[in-house]
Amino acid sequence: MPTLEMSDITKTFYRRGQPVHAVAGATITVQPRETVALVGESGSGKSTLGRLALMLLRPDSGQVLFEGEDLLRMPPRELRARRARLQVVFQEPFQSLDPQHEVRDTVAEPLVCTQRLDKGALQSQVDEALEMVGLGAAKGSRYPSQLSGGEQQRVGIARAIVTRPALIVLDEPTSSLDLTVRAGIVSLLQKLQAELGMSYLFISHDLDTVHFLADRVYVMYRGQIVETGAAADVLTSPEHPYTALLGAARLDVDPEVPRTPLPKPHTGLSPAAHSCPFLGRCERSTDKCISKPPLAEVSPGRSVACWYPVQSSP
Amino acid sequence: MSIDLGAERRSDLVLEVEDLTTTYHSHGNAFEAVRQVSFDLVRGRRYGLVGESGSGKSSLIRALLGLVRIPNQVTATTLRFDGRIDLLTTPAKQMRQIRGAEIGYVGQNPFGALHPVLSVGEQYHQFLKAHGQSRRRRDSLARAAEVLAGLGLPDPPAVLKGHAGQLSGGMAQRVVLGFSTLLQPQFIIADEPTTALDVTVQRQVLDLLAEETSGGKRSLLLVTHDLSVVAQYCDDVLVMRKGRIVETGPVRQVFAAPHHPYTAALLASVPRPGTPPRPMTRTGAATTGTGCEFAPLCPLAQENCLVDRPLLLSSTPGRRAACHHMPPQREAPRPVSAAAGPGRRD
Numbered sequence: 175m176p177t178l179e180m181s182d183i184t185k186t187f188y189r190r191g192q193p194v195h196a197v198a199g200a201t202i203t204v205q206p207r208e209t210v211a212l213v214g215e216s217g218s219g220k221s222t223l224g225r226l227a228l229m230l231l232r233p234d235s236g237q238v239l240f241e242g243e244d245l246l247r248m249p250p251r252e253l254r255a256r257r258a259r260l261q262v263v264f265q266e267p268f269q270s271l272d273p274q275h276e277v278r279d280t281v282a283e284p285l286v287c288t289q290r291l292d293k294g295a296l297q298s299q300v301d302e303a304l305e306m307v308g309l310g311a312a313k314g315s316r317y318p319s320q321l322s323g324g325e326q327q328r329v330g331i332a333r334a335i336v337t338r339p340a341l342i343v344l345d346e347p348t349s350s351l352d353l354t355v356r357a358g359i360v361s362l363l364q365k366l367q368a369e370l371g372m373s374y375l376f377i378s379h380d381l382d383t384v385h386f387l388a389d390r391v392y393v394m395y396r397g398q399i400v401e402t403g404a405a406a407d408v409l410t411s412p413e414h415p416y417t418a419l420l421g422a423a424r425l426d427v428d429p430e431v432p433r434t435p436l437p438k439p440h441t442g443l444s445p446a447a448h449s450c451p452f453l454g455r456c457e458r459s460t461d462k463c464i465s466k467p468p469l470a471e472v473s474p475g476r477s478v479a480c481w482y483p484v485q486s487s488p
Numbered sequence: 489m490s491i492d493l494g495a496e497r498r499s500d501l502v503l504e505v506e507d508l509t510t511t512y513h514s515h516g517n518a519f520e521a522v523r524q525v526s527f528d529l530v531r532g533r534r535y536g537l538v539g540e541s542g543s544g545k546s547s548l549i550r551a552l553l554g555l556v557r558i559p560n561q562v563t564a565t566t567l568r569f570d571g572r573i574d575l576l577t578t579p580a581k582q583m584r585q586i587r588g589a590e591i592g593y594v595g596q597n598p599f600g601a602l603h604p605v606l607s608v609g610e611q612y613h614q615f616l617k618a619h620g621q622s623r624r625r626r627d628s629l630a631r632a633a634e635v636l637a638g639l640g641l642p643d644p645p646a647v648l649k650g651h652a653g654q655l656s657g658g659m660a661q662r663v664v665l666g667f668s669t670l671l672q673p674q675f676i677i678a679d680e681p682t683t684a685l686d687v688t689v690q691r692q693v694l695d696l697l698a699e700e701t702s703g704g705k706r707s708l709l710l711v712t713h714d715l716s717v718v719a720q721y722c723d724d725v726l727v728m729r730k731g732r733i734v735e736t737g738p739v740r741q742v743f744a745a746p747h748h749p750y751t752a753a754l755l756a757s758v759p760r761p762g763t764p765p766r767p768m769t770r771t772g773a774a775t776t777g778t779g780c781e782f783a784p785l786c787p788l789a790q791e792n793c794l795v796d797r798p799l800l801l802s803s804t805p806g807r808r809a810a811c812h813h814m815p816p817q818r819e820a821p822r823p824v825s826a827a828a829g830p831g832r833r834d
Binding site: 455 | 489516540627686688691692695713714715716717719720739740750753754755756757758759760761764765766767768
C-alpha cells in the first residue's frame, strides 16, 4: 500500500478575481521508505501540492489517500490524530518556529496535540528527538533566536520526527541555508530516513540535491506533472523539453565542464487552456501541441506529457 | 605597502585595495564586518567573490561603492579605482557621479532597486539627467530602448511606459542591468544578481552579464554564494570567511586544488550525483583571539593555528592562501620580519 496517493488533484486560487490554476490535475504516489521529489520553477504548483498533501489546503477536486485512508472524508478529530503520521519541515526555519517557545516546547507540540503522554514520557521523547538531529537535549532550553540557521532547521526536523511519522513533506528545507550547513542537513535527512524508515516528499528546485537525495521525481510545470520517473533517469536523460531546459540551465561546479547552451524557443505559438502548457517556451513545438499531450508511459515507471519526447523522438 | 610596480603596471589595475576594514557601530558595540582585506583587480577580468552569509562580502561591496555611512567606518591604506580615484576620500557628491558612470551596480532584488511608482522610462530619464547625459526625455527614452533591446527584452517601448510591478523577476533584473551598463562603466559590481531568480532565468541574466563584460575591457566583481556560478562565469575567485579573504587565485586552479581547507570544505559541500556532500565537522580545538578563525573546523589544524593567525600570502605564482599547512608543498616558513605585517607578497 502506498504511503500517499493523490489523484487528479486540482486547486484554483483567485487573484484580483482572476483564476490561477495552481494545481491542474496532478496525480502522485509515494511508497513506504521512498524519497519522492517535486521539482519545478516558482509558480509551478509544487508547494501547493505539498500543502494539499498535508491537508493544510483542501483540493477543489481529486482524492488524497494517506496510508490507505481518505483524508478528505475523515472527521476533523480523527484527522488531527492522524497528523502524527504526517509531518512537515518548512523552508524558513526561523519563521516556522515560535520565537517565544523554548525549543523543547516546540518539539513537544506534535506529541501534545496528538497523544496523551505523561510528563516524563513526553520529556524523554523530546530529548531523544533532539539527540537524533544532532542538537543534544541541552539545546532544548534555548530559544530559536539563540540558534544558528542550521540549528533552527534541526529543531524543525526534530519536531517532524518526534511522533515517528510515515511521511514528512520537506518544503525546500535547505534553500535558505548556507552551502556547508546545507550539506549537514542533507546528510541528516538521509541518516534519519535509514533509522526511522519514513517517506519523504521533497519539494525543491535544486536539481543537484534532488539527484542525490531522491528515488523518484515529478517535474511540474504550470500546475501539471509533465514528467515522472526514477530521479537518475529523469535528471540525466530528460524526456520532456522542460526537464531538458532545467538540466541545460544547471551550472556545473567544475569549471572544465562547459555550459550547455539554452535552447531557443519556437515562438510562433502561445499556450492556451487546452494546449500543451509549455507551448511558447518549447523548441520542439508544432501545430499538434495546440492539443494537450496526456501523461503517457514511455518506459516502465517513466511517463512524459509531450507529443515529441526528447529521447524517443530526437 | 605593496611593492611599487611602476606606472605602466598600475594602469592594468581597475581596483587596488589594501588593508580595508569596515566597522559597524551599534548600541555601543563595534563589529568588524570586513577585516584587513587586501586585493587587486586586473582590468578586463571577471572576479567571483564567494562566501557564506555573514562572511562580509556585501559589506566589502558597500565599502567599495562608498555606501558605508556614519557612524560606521571604512578604513584602508589604499582604496584606489582605475589608478586615479581614491574612493575613500572622494566626496559623496562626486561618488554619485562615479557610481553609474564608472562603476555599475546590480543588486540582488531588482524590485528594491526600481521605483514602484515612476515609470521605467522616467527612471532612465532621471538617471541620464543626473549624470548630465541627457536633457530631453525623448532622447533618454531612445537610448534606454536601445539598451533594453540589446538585453533581449521584448518590446522595450512598452517596458519603458510600464512600472516595475508589471515586470517579472527576470525582466526587472534586465532593466536594472540596463542601468548598470547604459553609461558603459568600466567596472561592474553585481551582488547576488540571480539569487532570487529561477534557474532558467538565472542562466539568461548571467549570460547577459558575461556578454556585457566580455572582450577584456570591462571588469566584473560578481558576489555570490554559489560556487557553480563562479566556476562557470569567472576567471578568478576570492574566498571570504568571517570578514577576511582566505584564498584568491584563478578559478580553474583553485577549484581543481584549493590551497585553503575552507575552500576545500566549500567545494566538498556541493551535492554531486553519487558522492554525498561532506559537511564540515568541529574538531573541538579552541583558539585564542590571535589564532586562525577556521581552526575549530579545520582537519589540518595544529598547535600553531590556535595562537597564530596565518596571513594571506602567495602560495604559488598567481595564488594566495591564508593557511599554515596548505598547500603542503609550501616552502619553509619565511623569516618573521618578512612575514610580519598585513602587507601583500605577490
